[in-house]
Amino acid sequence: MDFLESTKMAVKTLTANKLRSTLTMLGIIIGNASVIAVIGIGQGAQRLASEQFESLGPNVLFVSPGTNQARNGPRGDLPKTLVLEDAKAIAAQVPSVQGVAAQRQSQFPIVYRNLNTNSTVVGTTPEFLSVRSFDIAKGRFITQQDMERNTQVVALGADVATRFFGNQDAIGQEIRIKGITFRVIGVMQPKGAFLGTSQDDSVYVPITTQANRLSGRTSPYGLDVNIISIAAKNEASIPAAEFQVTNLLRLRHKITGDDDFTVQTQKDVLAIVGTITGGLTVMLAAIAAISLVVGGIGIMNIMLVSVTERTQEIGLRKAIGASQQNILIQFMIEAVILSAAGGLLGTGVGIGAVTLVAAISPLQAAVSPVAIAVAVGVSGGIGLFFGVVPARQAAKLDPIVALRSA
Template identity: 65%
Template sequence: MDLVESVKMASATLVSNKLRSTLTMLGIVIGNASVIAMVGIGQGAQNLAEEQFESLGPNILFIVPGSQEERNTTFDLPKTLVLADAEAIASQVPAVAEVAPQISMNQVLSYRDRNTSNLVVGTTPEFLSVRSFNVDRGRFVNELDLKRNTRVAILGSEIAEKLFDSSDPLGQRIRIKNVSFEVVGIMESKGSFLGTNQDEFVFVPLTTMSNQLVGRTSPYGVEVSWINVSAKDEDSVGAAQFQIENLLRLRHKITGSDDFGVQTQKDILTIVGTVTSGLTAMLAAIAGISLLVGGIGVMNIMLVSVTERTQEIGLRKAIGAKEKDILLQFLIEAAILSATGGLIGTLLGLGGIGFVGLVSPLKAGISPIAIVVAVTVSGGIGLIFGVFPARRAAKLDPIVALRTA
């Protein structure tokens, strides 16, 4: 019997048992769809994180407190960065363009009968250019505010809408930690950054934040949460990092490990890429288990099929069919089931990726490699798990098979 005839017979057998064939394919369909969708969503998360960091600009550096070990093991970082460090960097590091220290802390905000807890950021005028923020209406923190410890606040677009609805917030007074602040500006919408909604930030002068909201928390001066720095250009980032590290080591009299860290956009992108790639691989591996389950389903149903078709197998062997003909037909049936299930699962996976892209900010990517691998693996699994029932069918003795039937 030639290959074409075997394919026709296998196809006719599967079509005549639609329910059984459909249930057999179901595990392969779910497995393929899961693998492709999970890989696509994982790549979407990685793309989103990379876009958000790239939006900061290639020249930005972040100086964070604490040693590498402390940053990896605790959320309560030591108070090792102060305002004087930021001022020294601005005046003594030639590769730096601007410096914007900040103090960040969640505080209770209230306006009339409305209360909410949001991140309050105490910072300086340079924050706008260093972090690429823009003011929509009103103004931002200025040098006079810093000198006078002025109680002024600039609201993110969403927190302004949450507190004031459709009324104009400019000139109104809100309370932050029971301290009255005048709203002097509204920020342009910025969106989320690594899961944090930047449109719900409230900005105040750094000195006001330190003296009236946080209080002195470091014996060495005004403690800052971290320092935002922009290098003069992209080529100066490495030089800026080197110069900042040397300056802070001298200022902090460090002889052992650093009590601070200087991270560039490229460093953070590398870390984020490693994490998201690991998560994507883990999701794909978990989803791939369903492919294995699907293969077991193929073997199970094929074994049942061999039992049900004992008479057919015995009759075919009695009229001259060889073992390889029987083996080939059952293998082709398993391959058709796996390939069809793989195709349907691929279409469902691609549809799932498109749906996620519509309803979420994730720009889920379609991975040709994941599609090829999933379809190949599902087809291979079908063939591998189809070998045992196919061999069992091929080894049936025709006389025994006809008697059994």
């Protein structure tokens, strides 16, 4: 009996028991669909994170107070040694830098007439727009004069402006932040979310006003800041900027041991996020792959039952000349067909799930050809592996015993 004829017989046998064959494939279908969907969604999350970090601004470095270990601890443990004067020194003394913006931010209640919200109030400098690639939709942004005079002016994020003023012109209106009146001078262009947090639900005030009128000064070294954003001149100058900024701050802070600040590039932060999302994707894919193993065990179970049910058929075929190899191939083909068909159906379900996620969420989920090839290949291999035991059992049946027991 040739391979083609064995395949035809296997297909005929499986289609004769459609319900049982479908239920047998179910574990493989779920496993393949889960693996493909998880990998596709994980890669979509990595692409989304990459795009969002790029939206922070081109060639940007971030300086924050404390070390990575300190930031993982209680918030109050962070040192207050990073100050506005550090940002000014970086802008003046680091040749590989073209822009520096300091920020300090807090959550405060914001009120307009009978409307109120609790949004992030960002105290910053005029360079914020160019360094962080933000734009003004209406009006203007903070100026150096506003900084020097501690002017009570505010630029509203797009969401805050819509919430308070709708389609009305917000410029010149007055709002109250922590009970203090601020005049609206600008409305920001929509920026979108960053890692799940809306960047449009913030308002921007001069950093000096934020420190002197809202949150107060909390550092003995000057006007403390939460973060300093730095734009390098170009991508090639990022390593030089990182080195020069680190050395300058160590000199200014008179550091001889460990740094009391952290300098990170976009690539550094993106690598951390990529490692986390990649690890989660691998973990979830491994969990989903357990379904493939369960499906393989289901195939072996059903094939063993099939051997018992088809004892007479096996004995008759052996009696008329079928060899052990013919019987072995017959049952192996049936197992592989079940797993491969389940793999293909699971691939279709997985592609559908990824497409649905991409349509209803911001994730740019996409189907990975490698994931499809691996999932289908693994499912076929599982069928081959788990089909060996029942196939060998069928092949070893004695034809006389088989015919008697029928």
